[in-house]
Amino acid sequence: MAERINHQWRLVARPVGMIRESDFEWTQEPVPSPGENQVLVRILYLSLDPANRGWVREEGSYMEPIPLGSVMRGVTIGVVEESRHPDFKPGDNVQGFLGWQEYALTDGSTLRKLADNPAIPLTAYLGLFGMIGLTAYFGLLDITDPKAGETLVVSAAAGAVGSITGQIGKIKGCRVVGIAGTEEKCRWIAEELGFDATINYKSEKVREGLKRTCPNGIDIYFDNVGGETLDAVLANINLGARISICGLISQYNATAPVPGPYYFSNILTKRARVQGFIVTDYLRRAPEALSDLTKWYQEGKLKYRVDVVEGLQNAPKAVNKLFEGSNQGKLIIKI
Amino acid sequence: MAERINHQWRLVARPVGMIRESDFEWTQEPVPSPGENQVLVRILYLSLDPANRGWVREEGSYMEPIPLGSVMRGVTIGVVEESRHPDFKPGDNVQGFLGWQEYALTDGSTLRKLADNPAIPLTAYLGLFGMIGLTAYFGLLDITDPKAGETLVVSAAAGAVGSITGQIGKIKGCRVVGIAGTEEKCRWIAEELGFDATINYKSEKVREGLKRTCPNGIDIYFDNVGGETLDAVLANINLGARISICGLISQYNATAPVPGPYYFSNILTKRARVQGFIVTDYLRRAPEALSDLTKWYQEGKLKYRVDVVEGLQNAPKAVNKLFEGSNQGKLIIKI
Numbered sequence: 001m002a003e004r005i006n007h008q009w010r011l012v013a014r015p016v017g018m019i020r021e022s023d024f025e026w027t028q029e030p031v032p033s034p035g036e037n038q039v040l041v042r043i044l045y046l047s048l049d050p051a052n053r054g055w056v057r058e059e060g061s062y063m064e065p066i067p068l069g070s071v072m073r074g075v076t077i078g079v080v081e082e083s084r085h086p087d088f089k090p091g092d093n094v095q096g097f098l099g100w101q102e103y104a105l106t107d108g109s110t111l112r113k114l115a116d117n118p119a120i121p122l123t124a125y126l127g128l129f130g131m132i133g134l135t136a137y138f139g140l141l142d143i144t145d146p147k148a149g150e151t152l153v154v155s156a157a158a159g160a161v162g163s164i165t166g167q168i169g170k171i172k173g174c175r176v177v178g179i180a181g182t183e184e185k186c187r188w189i190a191e192e193l194g195f196d197a198t199i200n201y202k203s204e205k206v207r208e209g210l211k212r213t214c215p216n217g218i219d220i221y222f223d224n225v226g227g228e229t230l231d232a233v234l235a236n237i238n239l240g241a242r243i244s245i246c247g248l249i250s251q252y253n254a255t256a257p258v259p260g261p262y263y264f265s266n267i268l269t270k271r272a273r274v275q276g277f278i279v280t281d282y283l284r285r286a287p288e289a290l291s292d293l294t295k296w297y298q299e300g301k302l303k304y305r306v307d308v309v310e311g312l313q314n315a316p317k318a319v320n321k322l323f324e325g326s327n328q329g330k331l332i333i334k335i
Numbered sequence: 336m337a338e339r340i341n342h343q344w345r346l347v348a349r350p351v352g353m354i355r356e357s358d359f360e361w362t363q364e365p366v367p368s369p370g371e372n373q374v375l376v377r378i379l380y381l382s383l384d385p386a387n388r389g390w391v392r393e394e395g396s397y398m399e400p401i402p403l404g405s406v407m408r409g410v411t412i413g414v415v416e417e418s419r420h421p422d423f424k425p426g427d428n429v430q431g432f433l434g435w436q437e438y439a440l441t442d443g444s445t446l447r448k449l450a451d452n453p454a455i456p457l458t459a460y461l462g463l464f465g466m467i468g469l470t471a472y473f474g475l476l477d478i479t480d481p482k483a484g485e486t487l488v489v490s491a492a493a494g495a496v497g498s499i500t501g502q503i504g505k506i507k508g509c510r511v512v513g514i515a516g517t518e519e520k521c522r523w524i525a526e527e528l529g530f531d532a533t534i535n536y537k538s539e540k541v542r543e544g545l546k547r548t549c550p551n552g553i554d555i556y557f558d559n560v561g562g563e564t565l566d567a568v569l570a571n572i573n574l575g576a577r578i579s580i581c582g583l584i585s586q587y588n589a590t591a592p593v594p595g596p597y598y599f600s601n602i603l604t605k606r607a608r609v610q611g612f613i614v615t616d617y618l619r620r621a622p623e624a625l626s627d628l629t630k631w632y633q634e635g636k637l638k639y640r641v642d643v644v645e646g647l648q649n650a651p652k653a654v655n656k657l658f659e660g661s662n663q664g665k666l667i668i669k670i
Contacts, residue, residue: 054604226600245603260595265561268580268611269389276603 004031008071008101009315014058017253018323021316023056024072024100031103034084039111041078041094041104046312046333047126048319049075049160050224053252072100072315075131077114077122088113095125100315102335119298127160127330128293128304135246135279136164137289141172142282143275144220144242148173151214153233156224158185159322160304160330161246163193165222167302170194174220177213179206179229181325193303207232225250227258234263237270245276253323305329339366343406343436344650349393352588353658356651358391359407359435366438369419374443376413378433381647381668382461383654384410384495385559388587407435407650410466412449412457423448430460435650437670462495462665463628463639470581470614471499472624476507477617478610479555479577483508486549488568491559493520494657495639495665496581498528500557502637505529509555512548514541514564516660528638542567552576560585562593569598572605580611588658640664 005028013023034040055066055073066073076098080088085108088094096111098104114125127133139161146152152169156162157178166189169176178195180186186198199209206229210218217238223230226248233243251258267274282289296302307327309318312335321327340363348358369375390401390408401408411433415423420443423429431446433439449460462468474496481487487504491497492513501524504511513530515521521533534544541564545553552573558565561583568578586593602609617624631637642662644653647670656662 248600248603251600257597258600259597260599262592262594264595264599265583265586265593267609268583268613271611271613271616273611274602274609276606276608278603278606281606 004103005029006031006101006103007312008099009312011056011066011068011070011072013068015053015056015253017255018320019053019056019316024316026313032105034082034105037085037107038083039080039085039088039094039106039108040082041076041096041098041106041111042081043076043078043098043102043104043335045077045123045126046100046315046335047075047077047130048315048322048331048333049131050247050249050252050322052319053323073097074100074315075126076104077125078104093122095130100312102312123306123308123330123332124304126332127306128164128297128302129290131279132160132330133164133293134282134286134289135161136168137293138279138282138285139244139246139277140165140168140220140222143244143277144222146172146174146220149175150219151175151177151216151238152220152222153177153179153210153214153218154222154224155179155229155233156247156249156325157189157195157198158182158328159224162222162224163189163329164302164304165246166195167193168296169220169222171296171301177210179209185328201229205232207235210236220244222246223248227251231261231263234261234266234272237266237272239270241270241272243272243274245274249323307331308334310334339438340364341366341436341438342647343434344647346391346401346403346405346407348403350388350391350588352590353655354388354391354651359651361648367440369417369440372420372442373418374415374420374423374429374441374446375417376411376429376431376433376439376441376446377416378411378413378437378439378670380412380458380461381435381650381670382410382412382465383650383657383666383668384466385582385584385587385657387654388658408432409435409650410461411439412460413439428457430465435647437647458641458643458665458667459639461667462641463499463632463637464625466614467495467665468499468628469617469621469624470496471503472628473614473617473620474579474581474612475500475503475555475557478579478612479557481507481509481555484510485554486510486512486551486573487555487557488512488514488545488549488553489557489559490514490564490568491582491584491660492524492530492533493517493663494559497557497559498524498664499637499639500581501530502528503631504555504557506631506636512545514544520663536564540567542570545571555579557581558583562586566596566598569596569601569607572601572607574605576605576607578607578609580609584658642666643669645669 009024012025080092093114152174154166158180177197178189179199189195197213221233221243224247227250344359347360415427428449487509493515512532513524514534524530532548556568556578559582562585
């Protein structure tokens with residue numbers, strides 16, 4: 001058998017501002033063979049996420065920074081090709097942090113076997129039934145405790161997390177307002193997902209949009225973006241508002257310190273609660289979320305879409321779609 | 336009987352920046368007589384508090400703004416002189432929002448009778464056994480849930496609220512670090528109140544002081560000041576930190592929008608919780624706090640001091656001591 005080649009993207013420079021292809025090097029090496037207790041996985045799908053931008057910073061964010069010269073970190077779905085590990089056998093579909101490459105050798109410690117459910121496409125494990133779904137579920141329900149009749153605002157509402165968050169808000173009886181950056185996205189979340197109102201921040205000031213769509217103020221804000229949007233929300237919160245800080249994508253590419261919200265003092269006067277979270281703190285509670293998400297999905301109450309880009313070579317360019325807002329649903333590389 | 340005169344300070348202009356005496360007018364009118372179900376109170380003590388600055392803004396803060404021409408709002412202790420109200424009789428000591436004046440007529444709805452306890456001086460009802468003590472108690476215990484061994488940082492630590500908050504933190508087993516603005520204040524909170532470490536922000540950068548005094552990071556921050564101090568704390572918080580926003584005195588006199596903390600993103604990466612509160616939301620739970628505070632006071636675990644300024648005429652000048660940091664303990668006007 002001819003020697004097989006594993007292509008990889010390695011981080012070779014710390015990005016300044018947007019990620020450039022030149023921050024990575026396209027390398028290749030022979031596909032390795034598993035040693036004892038090791039598994040060789042052929043990677044099928046790579047998830048691209050806003051958190052990737054934090055991982056390449058020198059200071060890191062959530063996780064240790066990725067050392068220069070290493071294969072870029074990433075959440076992946078793959079299939080076991082060879083195994084000398086008792087828990088995995090060839091053909092098993094698995095999820096893990098295997099990085100921006102075609103093959104990976106692993107000791108299995110971060111690998112999770114995926115249920116063999118023909119009704120669920122593999123890519124859904126990078127979205128609704130993966131970190132994305134868990135993020136929306138716990139970030140909304142655990143952090144903000146939404147009550148029927150409350151007004152919930154979601155930013156990046158057509159994004160992978162935001163679109164699921166808004167739908168869970170609807171399931172819980174909230175009035176849901178989504179902020180997105182194109183007419184197409186606004187139409188999708190309103191007409192397909194059932195959001196009550198939308199704000200296209202490219203065609204309307206968010207502050208004015210919130211006044212228009214939230215005449216009774218804002219009880220809950222699920223924040224994916226930070227920056228001016230967070231400020232506009234803080235200016236309109238009700239007493240006892242809860243703000244779940246899921247992401248601050250507007251400032252991930254910042255090259256200078258970014259001031260916090262000018263309406264920070266409303267946290268005091270409105271007795272609001274602002275809480276950051278990360279989905280990995282909730283992994284032990286994943287079963288309760290997956291049970292609800294599966295039920296809601298089968299009842300037709302949860303919809304999602306994926307934006308699949310073909311070819312690992314395109315990963316460094318494709319990741320910036322997240323920061324430009326040009327992806328339509330969960331951004332995935334098909335390898 | 337000669338007609339008695341009631342002197343009053345009325346708000347006549349909205350302060351810009353620091354409060355000026357010219358924002359008030361010194362007026363007088365005959366002392367009124369109570370009608371049916373009314374009480375006439377002679378005011379003995381007037382509490383001056385940072386919140387006063389918010390009440391004179393056009394937008395208000397917590398409470399409705401004080402209309403121009405009205406007697407300035409303030410928490411007071413007084414004695415009932417005449418009563419046509421079934422719940423009050425002459426000689427009763429009472430607390431209420433009776434304002435910057437010598438006498439007040441009231442329907443009794445906001446009046447609270449004070450226990451007749453010779454061990455507790457009347458001024459303590461404006462401090463340890465009043466709003467101040469309740470603010471420290473609930474703002475620390477209910478909002479941040481401190482655990483023994485955690486590091487608690489308190490700003491304005493020699494102030495009325497901060498000094499009690501730090502002592503409650505010690506009672507709960509925390510390592511307590513206080514930030515204050517003079518050597519005398521730092522000495523007082525360390526030597527008399529038992530704080531573990533202090534930072535004099537006039538002689539040391541808070542950021543460096545926190546590195547020096549909190550080598551294991553900050554678990555809890557009780558914030559009375561906001562601004563750069565909050566930012567320095569956010570730069571040093573631990574995973575799961577809780578921040579109780581009690582006050583933002585550094586920006587109450589601001590004449591232009593103030594940016595929020597530049598380290599706001601640490602709320603996300605450290606999964607921190609930031610929560611604003613106001614003591615009036617806790618008044619129904621006052622008995623549980625007063626029971627603990629009384630017990631701790633009698634055990635010698637809680638000390639407090641008052642800064643008494645003589646004469647209602649001095650109120651507009653004296654209130655700025657709070658913003659200059661020149662008061663030594665709870666600031667009170669003796670009338």
